[in-house]
Amino acid sequence: MKLLRELLFPVIAVLVAFVVGGVIVWVIGDNPFEVYGLLLGSALTWPDGIGYTLFYATPLIFTGLAVAVAFRCGLLNIGAEGQLYAAAFACAWVSIKLGGTVIKGFDGSPIAYGWASLPAVLLVPLALAAAMVVGGAWGAVPGWLKARFGAHEVITTIMMNFIAVSLVSYFTQYYYKAPGDPIMESVPIGESAHIARLGSFVPGLPERLPLNVAFLLAILACVLVYVFLWRTKWGYEIRATGANPSAAEYGGINVRKQIILAMAVSGALAGMVGINEVLGYRYRYYHEFSASYGFTGIAVALLGRNHPVGVFLAAILFGMLIRGGIFVDAFSQHVTKDLVEVLQAIVILFVAAEALFRGPFSRFGLLKRSKV
Amino acid sequence: MSDIFNVGLLLSALRLATPLLLAALGGLFSERAGVINIALEGLMLAGAFTAASVTWYAGSPWVGLVSAVLAGALIAAVHAVACIRYRADQVVSGTAINILLTGVPALLSGAFFLSSGSTPQVPQENLIPWTPIVIAGLLVPLTYYVLYYTPFGLRLRAVGENPEAADAAGVSVNLMRYAAVLISGALAGIGGAYLSIGQSSLFTRNMSAGRGFIALAALIFGKWRPVQTMLACLLFGFTEAVAIQLQGVRFGGEEIPTQFVQIIPYVLTIVVLAGFIGTSRAPRALGIPYQKEK
Numbered sequence: 001m002k003l004l005r006e007l008l009f010p011v012i013a014v015l016v017a018f019v020v021g022g023v024i025v026w027v028i029g030d031n032p033f034e035v036y037g038l039l040l041g042s043a044l045t046w047p048d049g050i051g052y053t054l055f056y057a058t059p060l061i062f063t064g065l066a067v068a069v070a071f072r073c074g075l076l077n078i079g080a081e082g083q084l085y086a087a088a089f090a091c092a093w094v095s096i097k098l099g100g101t102v103i104k105g106f107d108g109s110p111i112a113y114g115w116a117s118l119p120a121v122l123l124v125p126l127a128l129a130a131a132m133v134v135g136g137a138w139g140a141v142p143g144w145l146k147a148r149f150g151a152h153e154v155i156t157t158i159m160m161n162f163i164a165v166s167l168v169s170y171f172t173q174y175y176y177k178a179p180g181d182p183i184m185e186s187v188p189i190g191e192s193a194h195i196a197r198l199g200s201f202v203p204g205l206p207e208r209l210p211l212n213v214a215f216l217l218a219i220l221a222c223v224l225v226y227v228f229l230w231r232t233k234w235g236y237e238i239r240a241t242g243a244n245p246s247a248a249e250y251g252g253i254n255v256r257k258q259i260i261l262a263m264a265v266s267g268a269l270a271g272m273v274g275i276n277e278v279l280g281y282r283y284r285y286y287h288e289f290s291a292s293y294g295f296t297g298i299a300v301a302l303l304g305r306n307h308p309v310g311v312f313l314a315a316i317l318f319g320m321l322i323r324g325g326i327f328v329d330a331f332s333q334h335v336t337k338d339l340v341e342v343l344q345a346i347v348i349l350f351v352a353a354e355a356l357f358r359g360p361f362s363r364f365g366l367l368k369r370s371k372v
Numbered sequence: 373m374s375d376i377f378n379v380g381l382l383l384s385a386l387r388l389a390t391p392l393l394l395a396a397l398g399g400l401f402s403e404r405a406g407v408i409n410i411a412l413e414g415l416m417l418a419g420a421f422t423a424a425s426v427t428w429y430a431g432s433p434w435v436g437l438v439s440a441v442l443a444g445a446l447i448a449a450v451h452a453v454a455c456i457r458y459r460a461d462q463v464v465s466g467t468a469i470n471i472l473l474t475g476v477p478a479l480l481s482g483a484f485f486l487s488s489g490s491t492p493q494v495p496q497e498n499l500i501p502w503t504p505i506v507i508a509g510l511l512v513p514l515t516y517y518v519l520y521y522t523p524f525g526l527r528l529r530a531v532g533e534n535p536e537a538a539d540a541a542g543v544s545v546n547l548m549r550y551a552a553v554l555i556s557g558a559l560a561g562i563g564g565a566y567l568s569i570g571q572s573s574l575f576t577r578n579m580s581a582g583r584g585f586i587a588l589a590a591l592i593f594g595k596w597r598p599v600q601t602m603l604a605c606l607l608f609g610f611t612e613a614v615a616i617q618l619q620g621v622r623f624g625g626e627e628i629p630t631q632f633v634q635i636i637p638y639v640l641t642i643v644v645l646a647g648f649i650g651t652s653r654a655p656r657a658l659g660i661p662y663q664k665e666k
Contacts, residue, residue: 028483076463078410149646152654154410154463155592156645158585159638170631292474298467336482338489341475348468349450353458 010303010310012357013350014317021343030335038331039324039339049323051199051209055281057319058211059084059273059290061218063297064304064311065225066139066270070153071306072229073262074242079142079157080270081294082164087135087271089168091278092186092285094130096176098123099190103178113176113187120192127193127279128272135271136264138164143263147256153263165288172287184287195279212280214272221269222308228265238262270294291322299348318344381613386505387571389609391416391580393508394563395587396594396601397515398444398556404519404596405552406532406657410466411451413584414473415557418447419564421477424491424575425484433500437565444561445554447473452553456546459661470584478577489577494569504566511559515598528552532655535662545662560584589641596655608637 022032043053063080070077077083095101100117102110118126142156169184176186198215199207229235240248241258249255277289300318304310321344325337350356395412402409409415422443427436451469454460478489485491519525530538531548539545567583568575590608594601615633622628 024479028479076461078463078467145642145646151642151645151647154408155588156642158410159589159642162582162585162638163635166631166635170629173631174627174629292471295467295471298464299471302464334483336479336489338475338478338482341471342479345468345472345475348464348471349454349460352460352464352468353454354460356458 006305006307006310009354009357010305010314010351013303013347013354016350017343017346020346021339024342025335025339028334030332035328035332035335035339038327040320041324042327043320043323047205047209051205051211052323053316053319054215055209055211055319056322057315058215058218058276059293060296060300060315060318061312062221062272062276063270063293064300064315065221065308066266067297067301068304068306068308068311069225069229069238069269070139070262070266071301072242073238073258074245075143075146075153075259075262075266076298077139077142077157077263077266077270078154078298079139079160079294080266080273080297081290081292082157082161083135083138083267083270084273084290084294085161085168086138086164087131087267088274088278088289089171089186089285090134090271091127091131091274092189093171093176095123095127095189095193095278096187098126099193101187101190103187105179111179114190117190118192123190123193124195124279127189128275131271131274131278132268133271135274136268139267139270140260140264143260146263147259161294168285169287172285176285185282186285188284189278193279194283195275197280210281212276214276214280217272217275219312221272222312225269226308234258234261270297296344299344299351302351303347381617382610384616385606385610385613387609388612389605390505390508391563391566391571391583392587392590392608393602393605394504394511394566395560395584396591396605397508397511397598398559398563399588399591400515400519400556400596400598400601401528401552401559402448402556403591403658404532404655405528405549406535406655406660406662407452407455407549407553408462408466408659409451409553409556410463410585410588411448411469412556412560412587413580413582414466414469414471415444415447415560416564416567416580416584416587417473417477417578418557419444419561420568420579421473421480421491421564421575422561423565424494424568425481427494427498427569428492431498433494433498433569436498436569437500437503437562440561440565441558442561444557444559444564446557448553448557448560449550451557452550455661456549456553459663462659462661474578477575481575491568491575494573496573499569499573500566501570504562504570507562512598512602519598524551529655531662532657535657535660539662539664549662560587563587586637589637592654593637593641593644595653607640611636 025032025035043049066080067077096113097115098118100114102112105111142153145151145156146153178187195213197207197212199205199209237253238258241255245255300314304314321340325340329337399409399412419440423436423440426439427433454465455462527543527548531545535545590604591601593604615630618628618630
């Protein structure tokens, strides 16, 4: 019954968003059923549809978990976007410096970017650690500012987003861009840092699909976040802080420490997006690669009720929308892939304004009125 | 150095500060009444898109400007209803509005103008490059007067600081908050209109490029007060102007990285928020939905 109730509002919110989106599609002049058919149908074909859906879902699982962990501590981490940029760059930096990147200069002579050329068994774990540590540090700073000075994390994380983008752009532009490269991207990472595409060992899945081992790490992260939040003392203290900070403080929990810890864990999770992007997909740092993963993560966490299982399901749904959106762009008459953003926004609004649904439901006796 | 710092730079700073100031003053009304408004970015985009499309259709920038005000207020109304009537988390609702407004203009311009995310070019004679600057300048003393010398302003500040007391004194907390959020939408809408039919001549996807967030930063840097907020906007506009001037400039054979100039507003905001320079105190009831005692 509890599970049913947890599922009820997110499902309603998604359905209502699709209805509102359908009306918009109809007003614009397309057939909503055709557009939705295209949107969802193209996401469910095997292997391409499902492969890409899971690939697009991967960063959203990480950012969704990131927002959820912070939220369980009563914090709103709007800074996943900055955390994942800082982390992705750090991940690429380690994989260039220790991956022995060498490129050809204008005159054909080699330019070495790396210090050393480590084997994969050493380099991949180091690159993973770099992403998580730098992402975690970028998250911990707003946590510390809140714990120490009471600075509101929403504003500081927004500011940290801009700072991350600027700094990373500086390092890319002046130190790690190949000479003459017109694109804001780093030189390629060392080949031993590449992580495998799932197509290389899953039968029936072609290797051209970018879905990679980072997706498996995302599933692992869901499990670990569950264990961390509900099976460890730290997780318990984080949740206690989120539920009622003054009671937690009174109960002997160091609330300030929990705030910093939750933000650091949150940042590390957001940072793992860099693993999918750099080690598993583009094999370099590509500036401003994130399609608002950090902000969509807020939608994913809310829709997933800040629970790892919910986050996973919500991320898959949004992954489907992103995959389908590309087909809507190409094959529908008027509607563009921007419909996906509109749907996401409506989902967030309805999940956030849950009172909208609580009213009618309690009126018809379907739900006990909440304590609020 | 004199070819970098000149009158042109100051003018460009003024132009860059204007959209920030319009949005920040909007945010000031909303936040002083107790409603967090991180939707400024989306509200500006709503104004920018509406101004450009309506001006193109109607052939008059004034019709476009008024439509932008209405569009800003309309979108702000969604935020207001979600936050005030349905007690949604104000930051979450604001985020939703921001995402919504990256999608909606692109969707509509795709449908109406058959382009991916931009509107047709508005002819030169239909642009308003100066009016919004004047409006922004006049709005500062007006906001100051309204906020501190009118009953409306007193009530607005009261519902943001101590809604229970305001309620007990017979002020409708939620009505005041609705009014404040709608005003913020209207002002941010003007700011957006300036971006599309003042500084440029068309709407492009995500053209506000984070200005709504910088406006929010300026509001906090200005301690939620009109005059200080204006100074903060001018400072932030100036840093942006300097960053643009320095683009590609070589100093002793080396390119000057503009990224370090660009981050100044954000670093300053964090510094101020953490209380390293003075203190910036938010309205006491900011972010808390009001519910009458039953």
